[in-house]
Amino acid sequence: xxxxxxxxxxxxxxxxxxxxxxxxxxxxxxxxxxxxxxxxxxxxxxxxxxxxxxxxxxxxxxxxxxxxxxxxxxxxxxxxxxxxxxxxxxxxxxxxxxxxxxxxxxxxxxxxxxxxxxxxxxxxxxxxxxxxxxxxxxxxxxxxxxxxxxxxxxxxxxxxxxxxxxxxxxxxxxxxxxxxxxxxxxxxxxxxxxxxxxxxxxxxxxxxxxxxxxxxxxxxxxxxxxxxxxxxxxxxxxxxxxxxxxxxxxxxxxx
Amino acid sequence: xxxxxxxxxxxxxxxxxxxxxxxxxxxxxxxxxxxxxxxxxxxxxxxxxxxxxxxxxxxxxxxxxxxxxxxxxxxxxxxxxxxxxxxxxxxxxxxxxxxxxxxxxxxxxxxxxxxxxxxxxxxxxxxxxxxxxxxxxxxxxxxxxxxxxxxxxxxxxxxxxxxxxxxxxxxxxxxxxxxxxxxxxxxxxxxxxxxxxxxxxxxxxxxxxxxxxxxxxxxxxxxxxxxxxxxxxxxxxxxxxxxxxxxxxxxxxxxxxxxxxxxxxxxxxxxxxxxxxxxxxxxxxxxxxxxxxxxxxxxxxxxxxxxxxxxxxxxxxxxxxxxxxxxx
Numbered sequence: 001x002x003x004x005x006x007x008x009x010x011x012x013x014x015x016x017x018x019x020x021x022x023x024x025x026x027x028x029x030x031x032x033x034x035x036x037x038x039x040x041x042x043x044x045x046x047x048x049x050x051x052x053x054x055x056x057x058x059x060x061x062x063x064x065x066x067x068x069x070x071x072x073x074x075x076x077x078x079x080x081x082x083x084x085x086x087x088x089x090x091x092x093x094x095x096x097x098x099x100x101x102x103x104x105x106x107x108x109x110x111x112x113x114x115x116x117x118x119x120x121x122x123x124x125x126x127x128x129x130x131x132x133x134x135x136x137x138x139x140x141x142x143x144x145x146x147x148x149x150x151x152x153x154x155x156x157x158x159x160x161x162x163x164x165x166x167x168x169x170x171x172x173x174x175x176x177x178x179x180x181x182x183x184x185x186x187x188x189x190x191x192x193x194x195x196x197x198x199x200x201x202x203x204x205x206x207x208x209x210x211x212x213x214x215x216x217x218x219x220x221x222x223x224x225x226x227x228x229x230x231x232x233x234x235x236x237x238x239x240x241x242x243x244x245x246x247x248x249x250x251x252x253x254x255x
Numbered sequence: 256x257x258x259x260x261x262x263x264x265x266x267x268x269x270x271x272x273x274x275x276x277x278x279x280x281x282x283x284x285x286x287x288x289x290x291x292x293x294x295x296x297x298x299x300x301x302x303x304x305x306x307x308x309x310x311x312x313x314x315x316x317x318x319x320x321x322x323x324x325x326x327x328x329x330x331x332x333x334x335x336x337x338x339x340x341x342x343x344x345x346x347x348x349x350x351x352x353x354x355x356x357x358x359x360x361x362x363x364x365x366x367x368x369x370x371x372x373x374x375x376x377x378x379x380x381x382x383x384x385x386x387x388x389x390x391x392x393x394x395x396x397x398x399x400x401x402x403x404x405x406x407x408x409x410x411x412x413x414x415x416x417x418x419x420x421x422x423x424x425x426x427x428x429x430x431x432x433x434x435x436x437x438x439x440x441x442x443x444x445x446x447x448x449x450x451x452x453x454x455x456x457x458x459x460x461x462x463x464x465x466x467x468x469x470x471x472x473x474x475x476x477x478x479x480x481x482x483x484x485x486x487x488x489x490x491x492x493x494x495x496x497x498x499x500x501x502x503x504x505x506x507x508x509x510x511x512x513x514x515x516x517x518x519x520x521x522x523x524x525x526x527x528x529x530x531x532x533x534x535x536x537x538x539x540x541x542x543x544x545x546x547x548x549x550x551x552x553x554x555x556x557x558x559x560x561x562x563x564x565x566x567x568x569x570x571x572x573x574x575x576x577x578x579x580x581x582x583x
Contacts (some may be wrong), residue, residue: 006355010341017343100339100400103303104356105328252306 003106007114008121011088015122020087024080024122029129032127035072036133039065061143062223066134070221073130074214077123077159078187084122086180088115089248094174102252112167112244119163120156127155147223154220156242157233158213162187164240171247190214256281256408256438257302261311264297264462271297274311275461281407281456284434286453286470287442288563294462295442296336299410302440303333304476316407330356332406332437338397342386346377346396349385350403357404367403375399375429393421397428402437409433411441413446427452446563451493462566483528483535485541486551487523494547506541508534521550 015021043064050059092098101111131152137143166183173179194212195207209215213236216229266271272294279285287295300306302313305322312319318326341349347368354364360491372378375395378506380388385396390424394414414430415423431452443449449456450470458465467471468543487499496514499522509526516523528534535552542549 003356006352010352011350014343023500048414095339096335096337096342097339097341099300099335100353101303101356103305103328103331103333104353105325105358106356185496 004114004117005158006110006143007101007221008118011115011118014122015118017185020083021122021125024083025125025129027077028080028126031076032069032073032133035076036130038064039069057183061137061141064122064146065137065224066143066148066151067221069130069134070148070155071217073127073223074155074217075191076163076202077155078191079184080126081123081159081162081166081187082180082183085163085170085183086176087170088167089121089170089244090173090176090179093171093251094176098251102248108245108248109241111250112241115190116160116164116167116241116244119167120160120163122155123159123163127152144223147238149222150223150225151197153225154217154229154233157230158217158238161233161236162190164237165190167248168240171251172245187213210227256284256316257440258312258314259298259302260313260555262298262301262308262313263310264294264301264306265309271462272301272308272459275459275462276465276531277457277464279437279438282434283437283455284430284441286449286456287440287459288444288446288449288456289442289459289465290444293444293459293511295444295459295560296412297462298459299333299412299440299442303331303410304328305333310361317362318571329404330407332401332404332409334397334409334411334414338393338400340385340393340396340400343384343440345382345384346388347372347381349396350399353400356405359404367405371399374402374433376425391418391425393420393424393428394418398426402433404438407438409437409439411439413442413444415443415445423448441457458563458566461505465566482555483526484515484537484553484555485526485538485542485549486521486523486550488550490546490548493520494522499545499547500524502541502545503538506534506537510535525555 043059043061046064047059089098092101102108134148136142138145165186166179169183169186170176170179172182190211190213192212194209194215197209197215210232213233216232219226219229257277259278260276262272262275263270275294275298287298289295289340297306301308302315302321303326303376306318307321312321314320315327316330316331321329341352344352348518350368350371351364351551354367359367372381375398377392377395377399380392380396385393388396391503396412398411411430415426418426430441433439441452453470454471455467457467485503487494496517500512500514503524503526505507508528511527513525513527514522515525526534526538535554539549
């Protein structure tokens with residue numbers, strides 16, 4: 001466990017001494033800020049409209065702002081995840097520092113877990129920006145915090161799964177750009193897979209739709225903790241890290 | 256300390272290392288010598304548990320590289336061909352990171368970082384970023400990294416490659432200096448380096464072991480007997496080379512006399528001897544008693560370069576030593 005922490009700290013350090021972390025944070029902050037501002041504007045417009053038309057039921061902040069924004073974050077995340085994971089192993093392979101890690105008295109799985117946890121931690125930093133925005137809702141309104149918490153858990157699980165896949169892809173090449181591009185492609189595919197369920201109900205279409213990472217987020221977004229979806233994400237995390245371990249091992253047999 | 260038996264590494268199409276066996280005793284410096292692509296790096300990577308062997312066994316400090324890799328890794332310090340540094344870290348940050356990876360912590364870690372910085376002369380760049388250091392400093396930081404956990408065995412892959420002559424000498428001195436505490440295996444394709452730093456040499460070529468012996472034994476074995484170079488000069492008259500040669504051939508214990516050079520009144524001969532140390536005295540007496548001057552008399556040992564050529568039967572490729580044309 002100590003070794004996992006050593007590797008994780010080193011990875012986080014290298015995110016934050018290079019511009020990578022700051023650029024990701026700034027871009028994410030800008031994009032999410034715009035989404036939030038938009039959602040808030042729409043909410044205010046709608047509530048004025050409904051008051052003018054004499055409807056008296058109060059509009060729900062969770063329903064109108066938090067839920068759609070969390071879904072948006074889960075999609076924006078797809079674009080940021082390749083940028084987080086692409087260097088994890090590719091960079092070490094290119095510069096030869098992987099030789100230092102592998103010949104040190106640490107287990108492969110400790111290296112992998114350390115790197116993956118660092119990537120999850122950086123993603124969590126991105127989520128802090130969304131929390132800053134949501135804080136205003138709590139200051140001026142009265143939304144329910146429990147669904148928001150479940151939503152964050154879902155975001156972390158979903159990102160954890162995609163980050164595990166990205167970590168695996170990063171072990172396959174020495175080239176960061178290739179690792180990033182392939183991860184992006186895979187993330188995008190996993191997002192749009194559910195489209196087939198719109199026109200097809202055969203077994204294969206249901207399987208494809210099931211594999212889509214977005215469909216499993218829906219329940220979390222609503223604030224419902226569905227163990228089925230949690231199990232899906234945990235399984236993908238486990239598989240991703242398992243394949244990473246296998247890939248690291250084969251790296252030695254091949255190289 | 257290191258025990259290698261029938262170690263083999265096969266890739267899809269080639270065999271990089273082919274049934275190599277050798278032993279290294281504690282506290283020795285062993286030179287791993289071979290042309291580029293001979294399998295030096297592959298062998299070292301197998302010793303450091305970076306690559307698993309296809310067949311055969313290797314043990315380091317009594318632990319098998321396949322069975323107990325963690326135990327082996329704890330006892331090995333490894334400097335790959337390019338120092339494995341993170342350019343965004345400072346020297347002390349990097350050494351602390353590696354120290355922690357190798358299991359050090361607390362006061363022990365601080366102490367070792369200070370110690371290796373002093374030992375490898377990198378104390379003055381402790382706060383600098385590794386990416387900004389010169390090649391020589393990076394190499395020394397690489398060495399510092401390798402000894403940070405005071406390992407029993409040090410494995411250095413071409414530790415002097417790419418350094419300038421002054422840095423090469425400093426690195427060699429440092430390695431010799433470290434030999435007291437560690438068993439060192441270093442690879443190189445530069446022959447004088449082995450002569451200067453190592454006690455034992457392992458020569459491999461195309462994945463096969465060619466010779467393994469002490470440097471001195473190898474030199475003796477390759478030649479069989481000693482040879483002596485002498486320079487003779489006449490005091491007043493010009494010497495007749497044939498006469499001198501005949502005189503030298505009559506000295507007991509001289510097997511062959513070869514005239515090497517003729518400069519005015521000075522003549523240079525190479526004598527091959529078959530007898531012990533008295534030959535040189537006999538030769539000196541014979542020259543002086545004939546009324547000639549003996550300007551020089553020295554035994555010549557065969558250089559490793561010649562031994563290497565003799566053993567491998569091919570040209571030594573040294574691509575980086577080809578002269579570079581400079582356009583004015």
